[in-house]
Amino acid sequence: MARASVxxxxxxxxxxxxxxxxxxxxxxxxxxQALPVDLSHDIPAWDIAAAGRVLAASWHFFPAATxxxxxxxxxxxxxxxxxxxxxxGHFFAAPDNGLLTQLLADxxxxxxxxxxxxxxxxxxxxxxxxxxxxxxxxRLAAGARPGELGPALPxxxxxRLPAPSVSARNAAGITGTVLSIDxxxxxxxxxxxxxxxxxxxxxxxxxxxxxxxxxxxxxxxEAPKGAYCFLVDSDxxxxxxxxxxxxxxxxxxxxxDPLHLQFKTRA
Amino acid sequence: MARASVxxxxxxxxxxxxxxxxxxxxxxxxxxQALPVDLSHDIPAWDIAAAGRVLAASWHFFPAATxxxxxxxxxxxxxxxxxxxxxxGHFFAAPDNGLLTQLLADxxxxxxxxxxxxxxxxxxxxxxxxxxxxxxxxRLAAGARPGELGPALPxxxxxRLPAPSVSARNAAGITGTVLSIDxxxxxxxxxxxxxxxxxxxxxxxxxxxxxxxxxxxxxxxEAPKGAYCFLVDSDxxxxxxxxxxxxxxxxxxxxxDPLHLQFKTRA
Amino acid sequence: MARASVxxxxxxxxxxxxxxxxxxxxxxxxxxQALPVDLSHDIPAWDIAAAGRVLAASWHFFPAATxxxxxxxxxxxxxxxxxxxxxxGHFFAAPDNGLLTQLLADxxxxxxxxxxxxxxxxxxxxxxxxxxxxxxxxRLAAGARPGELGPALPxxxxxRLPAPSVSARNAAGITGTVLSIDxxxxxxxxxxxxxxxxxxxxxxxxxxxxxxxxxxxxxxxEAPKGAYCFLVDSDxxxxxxxxxxxxxxxxxxxxxDPLHLQFKTRA
Numbered sequence: 151m152a153r154a155s156v157x158x159x160x161x162x163x164x165x166x167x168x169x170x171x172x173x174x175x176x177x178x179x180x181x182x183q184a185l186p187v188d189l190s191h192d193i194p195a196w197d198i199a200a201a202g203r204v205l206a207a208s209w210h211f212f213p214a215a216t217x218x219x220x221x222x223x224x225x226x227x228x229x230x231x232x233x234x235x236x237x238x239g240h241f242f243a244a245p246d247n248g249l250l251t252q253l254l255a256d257x258x259x260x261x262x263x264x265x266x267x268x269x270x271x272x273x274x275x276x277x278x279x280x281x282x283x284x285x286x287x288x289r290l291a292a293g294a295r296p297g298e299l300g301p302a303l304p305x306x307x308x309x310r311l312p313a314p315s316v317s318a319r320n321a322a323g324i325t326g327t328v329l330s331i332d333x334x335x336x337x338x339x340x341x342x343x344x345x346x347x348x349x350x351x352x353x354x355x356x357x358x359x360x361x362x363x364x365x366x367x368x369x370x371x372e373a374p375k376g377a378y379c380f381l382v383d384s385d386x387x388x389x390x391x392x393x394x395x396x397x398x399x400x401x402x403x404x405x406x407d408p409l410h411l412q413f414k415t416r417a
Numbered sequence: 418m419a420r421a422s423v424x425x426x427x428x429x430x431x432x433x434x435x436x437x438x439x440x441x442x443x444x445x446x447x448x449x450q451a452l453p454v455d456l457s458h459d460i461p462a463w464d465i466a467a468a469g470r471v472l473a474a475s476w477h478f479f480p481a482a483t484x485x486x487x488x489x490x491x492x493x494x495x496x497x498x499x500x501x502x503x504x505x506g507h508f509f510a511a512p513d514n515g516l517l518t519q520l521l522a523d524x525x526x527x528x529x530x531x532x533x534x535x536x537x538x539x540x541x542x543x544x545x546x547x548x549x550x551x552x553x554x555x556r557l558a559a560g561a562r563p564g565e566l567g568p569a570l571p572x573x574x575x576x577r578l579p580a581p582s583v584s585a586r587n588a589a590g591i592t593g594t595v596l597s598i599d600x601x602x603x604x605x606x607x608x609x610x611x612x613x614x615x616x617x618x619x620x621x622x623x624x625x626x627x628x629x630x631x632x633x634x635x636x637x638x639e640a641p642k643g644a645y646c647f648l649v650d651s652d653x654x655x656x657x658x659x660x661x662x663x664x665x666x667x668x669x670x671x672x673x674d675p676l677h678l679q680f681k682t683r684a
Numbered sequence: 685m686a687r688a689s690v691x692x693x694x695x696x697x698x699x700x701x702x703x704x705x706x707x708x709x710x711x712x713x714x715x716x717q718a719l720p721v722d723l724s725h726d727i728p729a730w731d732i733a734a735a736g737r738v739l740a741a742s743w744h745f746f747p748a749a750t751x752x753x754x755x756x757x758x759x760x761x762x763x764x765x766x767x768x769x770x771x772x773g774h775f776f777a778a779p780d781n782g783l784l785t786q787l788l789a790d791x792x793x794x795x796x797x798x799x800x801x802x803x804x805x806x807x808x809x810x811x812x813x814x815x816x817x818x819x820x821x822x823r824l825a826a827g828a829r830p831g832e833l834g835p836a837l838p839x840x841x842x843x844r845l846p847a848p849s850v851s852a853r854n855a856a857g858i859t860g861t862v863l864s865i866d867x868x869x870x871x872x873x874x875x876x877x878x879x880x881x882x883x884x885x886x887x888x889x890x891x892x893x894x895x896x897x898x899x900x901x902x903x904x905x906e907a908p909k910g911a912y913c914f915l916v917d918s919d920x921x922x923x924x925x926x927x928x929x930x931x932x933x934x935x936x937x938x939x940x941d942p943l944h945l946q947f948k949t950r951a
């Protein structure tokens with residue numbers, strides 16, 4: 151069997167309604183051999199940055215020529231542009247609203263084109279994801295070049311979100327924020343040691359809501375069952391967890407809350 | 418690669434259990450090239466009308482020859498019939514319990530056949546969706562004609578649900594109901610301007626739980642952030658929303674609640 | 685079109701995060717013709733036994749040569765083994781932590797091999813499901829034999845969970861437990877009449893939280909609407925239900941709670 155044309159999906163549509171399914175309909179209508187793969191549909195409503203982080207953390211697990219379609223689109227129907235970008239052998243389709251910020255920062259993108267509205271079709275002014283982006287992703291999955299979708303856009307013209315606030319590092323450490331909380335109650339921080347050049351072996355503790363977590367582990371099971379620990383998670387972020395327990399149910403924190411990294415002092 | 422055989426799924430099974438997955442197993446067992454696409458599994462339990470609305474709103478986004486399998490089946494195991502219908506180049510498999518009411522009203526269906534139980538197989542009396550409908554949908558996806566599944570049924574013999582109650586239109590307007598609330602908290606009304614021949618440019622307001630919404634927009638972002646508005650949504654229904662906010666958390670309404678359309682008076 | 689290579693997925697990852705999607709990425713990276721089918725991602729966190737029950741109840745609905753990948757892995761990163769097993773023409777990949785207990789008890793498995801870590805790749809110590817098991821499942825789906833993944837393991841060396849506690853049957857009946865509660869509020873018991881050799885026609889009642897349920901039916905609609913009943917469910921377990929109602933909202937029970945089967949006394 152020939153290779154399927156994988157199309158990943160990231161949206162804030164949720165699972166309850168038929169929005170995701172209808173979008174997939176337009177996708178397979180345009181590209182019959184497309185294989186849709188859901189990355190997340192539980193992005194918090196209108197949280198462009200969260201969608202961008204999932205995209206940047208996930209695209210590289212897929213085969214070359216995968217099309218990554220991300221739709222968090224509070225400006226749908228307005229004049230904001232839609233963009234088809236490419237880089238590292240992958241394709242990306244999304245609104246030009248900052249969703250590609252992290253990919254741009256990571257140097258993944260090499261070129262971008264605007265996606266023009268196809269003429270003569272019914273386009274819902276509230277669902278360009280289904281009526282414009284999905285057919286565009288389908289065309290890419292079927293082998294079209296991004297340039298067939300519209301004119302080239304310079305990468306520097308794409309909208310970028312402000313970087314998350316991180317304090318300057320001083321003797322006392324660095325202050326960051328809670329990024330997100332996963333299904334297990336693990337608390338992901340805004341620190342990504344590889345990107346942020348943090349040597350985790352020099353980390354002494356993470357302080358979050360007055361709770362000091364200072365057990366550093368490689369994997370959950372290195373901590374005693376029920377104990378707080380911190381580790382680098384499977385997407386490369388620094389995370390606070392409880393082995394076989396729910397950290398977020400025990401630490402009353404939410405995305406955006408401040409947290410503090412403390413480093414070992416050298417004698 | 419040849420065209421996949423798309424099979425859409427609408428159920429009230431939810432996502433937590435293995436019911437949907439087992440049904441897909443029987444589907445790919447019968448039709449190895451089937452591509453299952455989830456439309457919704459969060460239909461409220463036993464809500465036949467809600468499943469029928471999702472089906473009627475979604476089938477046309479899929480390519481010709483798609484099989485649409487819808488299973489909301491409170492009468493499973495009883496004498497109610499199972500039906501394979503066809504129309505507009507698509508196929509539909511469902512219990513004959515009113516689920517096809519909206520498709521019939523829309524004139525989509527052209528023919529119907531009863532799906533007979535295949536002899537000599539283990540059939541769970543509580544899961545005909547998995548044990549009879551999924552293999553039938555698989556046979557259709559593999560190219561069987563509906564007539565191979567059982568005898569023809571006249572369309573007029575199919576069960577129809579009563580139409581949702583809508584008051585007669587008078588000088589004061591029309592009274593309808595809340596149909597459903599989506600992931601974003603948008604409140605879908607029972608009014609579908611295209612079907613119901615309502616000229617939305619003549620609409621003055623929608624009144625719901627004593628809240629008067631009178632800002633008409635084409636898309637959410639035309640309203641100020643946080644403001645109530647009404648619009649025609651991506652399935653063609655009249656909807657009450659808040660731009661980047663959750664209308665249903667601010668208007669204490671639920672499906673079935675009455676609401677009122679007021680029209681402009683002409684001088 | 686050639687047969688797709690079906691790969692079923694059972695995890696405790698939930699749907700909100702990108703964990704399932706990333707795992708599917710590694711799968712289609714390794715086996716481009718793989719068709720992932722979700723069985724459940726809502727296994728309670730770290731509940732190995734629950735995942736094993738879903739697997740044992742579901743594998744046989746899929747075509748021969750299906751690969752079943754199950755990841756509930758509280759010991760990820762530790763020395764616990766990963767295993768590729770085969771039997772009845774199907775393949776199974778999972779941590780060796782007891783997840784295969786029910787399949788072993790059912791006599792499904794015929795052979796097992798350890799899955800060795802592929803050398804020279806980045807492996808997250810917290811996500812072997814994505815970085816080791818998914819590529820291994822992909823290789824099986826692409827036609828590799830389990831023996832290509834690592835050395836043979838005797839079946840008797842695989843970890844087994846203790847059997848759920850069931851009292852000895854005496855004149856008064858048998859005591860078991862609540863296994864799980866499904867989307868409809870149906871209460872699945874730990875009794876599986878076919879496996880446990882229970883003649884349901886001799887059952888008089890199920891007693892659960894002081895509520896005596898003694899209406900035995902074949903399917904929900906045989907009970908009056910709103911009435912308690914018990915029946916053999918679509919996976920073969922004895923279940924307490926309410927026709928078109930939510931038993932678990934009316935009986936304050938939870939998984940693990942005791943329940944009691946009473947048998948008819950013969951004169």
